[in-house]
Amino acid sequence: xxxxxxxxxxxxxxxxxxxxxxxxxxxxxFHGRNIRKxxxxxxxxxxxxxxxxxxxxxCAIHDVDLINVKYTLITxxxxxxxxxxxxxxRTRGMHNQTELPQLKLVAPPSVMTLLNAYGASDEGxxxxxxxILPFESLNFTDYHIKSLRAKHMxxxxxxxxxxxDDGSKKVLIASDTAIYEDMVWAHLENQKIDVLIMECTKGxxxxxxxxxxxxxxxxxxxxxxxxxxxxxxxxxxYATHFSHxxxxxxxxxxxxxxxxxxxxxxxxxxxxx
Numbered sequence: 001x002x003x004x005x006x007x008x009x010x011x012x013x014x015x016x017x018x019x020x021x022x023x024x025x026x027x028x029x030f031h032g033r034n035i036r037k038x039x040x041x042x043x044x045x046x047x048x049x050x051x052x053x054x055x056x057x058x059c060a061i062h063d064v065d066l067i068n069v070k071y072t073l074i075t076x077x078x079x080x081x082x083x084x085x086x087x088x089x090r091t092r093g094m095h096n097q098t099e100l101p102q103l104k105l106v107a108p109p110s111v112m113t114l115l116n117a118y119g120a121s122d123e124g125x126x127x128x129x130x131x132i133l134p135f136e137s138l139n140f141t142d143y144h145i146k147s148l149r150a151k152h153m154x155x156x157x158x159x160x161x162x163x164x165d166d167g168s169k170k171v172l173i174a175s176d177t178a179i180y181e182d183m184v185w186a187h188l189e190n191q192k193i194d195v196l197i198m199e200c201t202k203g204x205x206x207x208x209x210x211x212x213x214x215x216x217x218x219x220x221x222x223x224x225x226x227x228x229x230x231x232x233x234x235x236x237x238y239a240t241h242f243s244h245x246x247x248x249x250x251x252x253x254x255x256x257x258x259x260x261x262x263x264x265x266x267x268x269x270x271x272x273x
Contacts, residue, residue, distance in 0.1 A: 001169040002044050003195065005269040006058035009036035010201045010212075010243040011080040013054065019244060026249045033250040033266040038080040039175045039241050041197065043164060047071040047143060049173050053083040062268045067098060071143065074107035075175055076152060076159035082111050084118040090125045103127040106138060106145060108158035134160050135187055142166060149184055150177035152211045163191065169273050171195040172230075175241045178211050179221060188230040195273055196222070196231055197265070200239040203247035204256070214246070219260050236273065240265040 014036040015024035027034035037054035046068050059065060074082045090100060105115075105127050112131055122129065130138055134149030146163040153159040153176075161174040172193045198221060202214035213221065218239060225231045239262050247253050254264035 001166055001171065001195070001271075001273040003171060003197070003271040003273065004042040004062065004064060005238075005240065005265050005267060005271075006040040006042060006062060006064065007037035007052070007054050008240045008242060008265045008267055008269075009038055010199075010241050011038065011078065012244055013038055014242065014244045014247075016244050021244055023244045023247060023249055027244075030249070035267065036242060037267055041173060042066075042069075043171065044142075044166060045069075047073070047164065049073045049162065049164075050075055050081040050175065051083060051086045052080040055083065055086050058267065067100065069103065070101045071104045071106065071140065073145065073162050073164070074105070074111045075150065075161065075173075076108060077110035077114055077156070078153070078176070081176070082107070082114060084114050087115070087125050087127065088118060088120045090127070091120060092124070092126075100126060104130055104140065106130045106132050108132060108160055110153075110156050110158050132160065133158060146187070148172075148174075148187055149181065150174070151179065151181055152176045154210070163193070169194040171197060171273075174198045176201075176212070178209055178213060179217050180224075185224065185228055188225060189228045191230045193225070193231050193235055195271065196225070196235055196237045197240055198222075198237070199241035200257070200262075201241050201243045201246070203242060203253065205246040212241075212243075215256060215260065218262065222260070222262070236263070236271065237261065238263045238265040238269075238271075 015027040038052040041049040138145040144165040147160040150159040201212035257264045
C-alpha cells in the first residue's frame with residue numbers, strides 16, 4: 001500500500017493568512033515542511049480520502065495526478081474536507097483529451113446534500129454515489145471500506161473515519177474526531193491496523209476538546225487501540241490535521257510527537273507500506 005499525504009493541516013491551513021502567531025510567522029519565513037495544506041490522502045493512486053479546497057494546488061506541488069482515481073471517501077461535510085467544485089471539474093468539457101474512470105463516491109448524507117445543491121449531474125461528473133453511515137461497510141473490487149463513527153460535528157452526527165483494506169494492508173484514517181465514544185471500540189477490536197493516521201488538531205493545548213484531539217488525547221487513543229489489539233508494535237503511526245493555533249513548527253512538533261512514539265506527517269510525505 002502506498003499513501004501520499006497531500007495535506008496535513010486543519011481547516012485554517014498553515015500559515016493562516018489572517019494570523020501572525022509564531023507558527024504562521026515561522027512557516028512564512030522558512031517554508032518547507034512548515035507549510036501545510038488542508039488534509040487529503042491518496043491511497044495506491046486510485047483512492048482519495050477527502051478533497052478540500054487545496055487539492056488541485058497539492059497535486060501540482062507534489063507531482064500527483066488524479067487520472068486513475070476510482071474511489072473517493074469523504075469524511076464529513078466541512079469545507080476543508082469536501083470542496084464540491086473539485087467534483088464538478090470532472091465534467092467532460094474540462095478534460096476533453098483524457099478519459100477518466102467512473103468515480104465511486106463514498107460519503108455520509110450531509111456530503112450528498114452538498115452535492116445536490118451544487119447542481120451538476122452525477123452522469124456529467126461520471127460518478128456513482130455510495131451513501132454511508134457510521135459502522136457500515138462496502139466491498140469493492142480493490143478495497144473493503146469500513147466506516148467508524150467520529151466524534152465530530154455533533155449537530156449533524158454523520159461524520160465518519162475510515163478503515164481501508166486493500167487485501168494486503170489496512171489503514172485507519174481519522175482526520176477529524178475527539179476521543180471515540182464507547183460504541184466505537186468494539187468495531188476496532190482485533191483489527192490489527194498496519195497504518196494509523198490520526199488527527200492532532202489541538203496539539204499542545206492542555207484542555208480536551210469535544211470535536212478534536214490534543215497530544216494527550218492522541219496518546220490515550222493509541223493506548224486504547226493497542227489494548228484492544230487494533231494496532232500492534234509494528235503499526236506505523238502518523239499524526240496529522242494540525243492547527244496553527246495549538247501546534248508549533250514542524251521540527252518542534254515532530255520532537256514532541258516522537259516522544260510518544262508517533263511520526264509527524266508533512267505535506268508530500270509518501271509511505272510505502
